[in-house]
Amino acid sequence: MPLPRFIAVIDIGKTNAKVVLIDAHTKQQLAARSTPNSVRQDGPYPHADVERLWAFILESLSALQVEHGVDGISITTHGATAALLAADQLALPVLDYEFAGPASSAAAYGAVRPDFAETLSPSLPNGLNIGAQLFWQRQAFAAEFATVTAILTYPQYWAWRLTGVMASEVTSLGCHSDLWAPEQGDFSSLVTSQGWRALFPAVRPAASVLGPIKGEIASTTGLRAETPVTCGIHDSNASLLPHLGAHAEPFTILSTGTWAIAMTVGGDTSQLDPARDSLANVDAHGRPVPTARFMGGREFDMLAPGAVTPSDADVDAVITGDIQALPSFMPGVGPFPSHVGCWTGDADALSPGQRTAAVSLYLALVTQACLGLCGLGQQIIIEGPLARNGLFAATLAALTGVPVLASGDATGTSLGASMLFGGTAGKPSGVPVAPLDHKGLPAYAARWASRLG
Structure with a gap:
């Protein structure tokens, strides 16, 4: 099949959903549409508003077809999400992984879940383990679960x-x-022991073309009936895809959005700690990739709602004044899951610039802790919103002592997903980041670490 040129990428993140059009020849974004990925609170539990998202997807595809034409469709979504189908309908709503319901069966689930050595998957709060979701749904909604004929992970649902x-x-x-x-x-072994194996369809490569769009979708959107659709990929792995084979290993990709996810390709999984939110992701080729993460984007938005670019004076005031945020403001996740987030002083007394500086330093320090778990690559490439945070990137470069590149491509996830159709991205570009030059930073970082015990 010739490489489609204009590829519409359905990119459903935890906070926002997008449909992005990528020109496969130039690797450039031509157009994008976005909508909040709202969570519905009705029904049996908080759940994804899949019908609103579906309407958004169809409307976006139709508009992109009119404006540019669409030659193929690729899909990427956040993880920890599955759709339970009863024939061609949902047996239960698509559960929001931040809902605490599965915690009610945590003890029983803990007795049957596999060891970390088998899955390289830590025990996480709420519904962040799909296995915990399924176990709880079967217990809490036995009649509905009994009708399930297929379980689809989220990209494959779309x-x-x-x-x-x-x-x-x-x-x-x-x-x-x-x-x-x-x-x-x-x-x-969990899938086998719980009798779920027959509910999962055959495994297909992320890059495989499942088929053309259905006839009614072609009629609704104006797309050609033969428009191909790929199997789809988890969003962090979509960000990783353009880098595979492009750098000397080991190297670290820091994919940022709601989550800040550090993935060290060619790294060693032996330092992973299941109690500290480190794990192995599986890349598009099926290889384990040591990973550590925290909700960096969520915490930044929470702690610095009026974010501005901090001045040198703001940075100096924070470091010399020993103004620190300590993890974790999102309980149960990240490298300090049991530590309760707090400030060392009165955060409300800070100017917007000082507060932004303190939060940026905080995120860099937590990222450094993540790299102690998943391994530090020979270089770090930052993608997503935090690549535009100069203080964060400069602090990370100073703390780690390895080259840091800030990707200027805001579409790393979408570009990676578009590459499921083939082709290469070329060597991913990034702007070298000069390390933060402040003599007080090492002592500031040491005090931060000492406060965590």
Whole structure:
């Protein structure tokens, strides 16, 4: 199949959903549409508003077809999400992984979930392990769960809606789900012991074309009936895809958005700590990638709502004044899951610039802690919103002592997903970051670490 030129990428993040049009020849974004990814609070539990998202997707595809033409569709979504189908309908709403419901069956689930050595998937709060979601849903909604005929991870749910073809895929199955054994390249013992194996469709590569769009979608959107759709990929792995084979290993990609996710390609999984939110993701080729993460984007928005670019004086005031944020403001996740987030002083007394500086330093320090778990590559490439935070990047460069590149490409996830159709991205570009030059930073970082015990 010739490489489609204009590729519409359906990119559903935890906070926002987008449909982005990528020119596969130039690797440039031509157009994008976005909508908040709102969570519905009605029904049996908080859940994804899939019908609103579906309407948004169809409207966006139609508009992009009129403006530029669409030659192919690729899909990427956040992880920790699955759709339970009863024939061609949802048996239960698509659960929001931040809902605490699955915690009510945590003890029983803990007795059956596989060891970390098998899955490289830590026990996480709420519904962040898909296995915990499924276990709880079967207990709490036994009648509805009994009707389930298929379980689809989230990118593949949207691929099915577009094509009518069901598939499983390793990057979503391998995303701290408890459902996959990365070293064996197969479903985990949990899937077998719980009788779920027959509910998962056959595993297909992320880059495989599941089929053309359904006829009614072609009629609704104006797209050609033969428009191909890929199987789809987990969003962090989409960000990783353009870099595979492009750098000397080991190297670290820091993919940022709601989450800040550090992935060290060619790294060692032996330092992963299941109690500190470190794990192995599985890349598009099925290989384990040591990973550590925290909700960096969520914490930045929470702690610095009036963010501005801090001045040198703001940075100096924070460092010399020993103004520190200590983790974790999102309980249960990140490298300090049990530590309760707090400030060392009165955060409300800070100017917007000082507060932004303090939060940027905080994020760099937590990222450094993550790199102690997943391994520090020979260089770090930052993608997503934090690549535009100069103080964060400069502090990370100073703390780690390795080259840091800030990607100027705001579409790393979408570009990676578009590459599922083939082609290469060329060597991913990034702007070298000069390390923060402040003599007080080492002592500031040492005091931060000492306060965590």
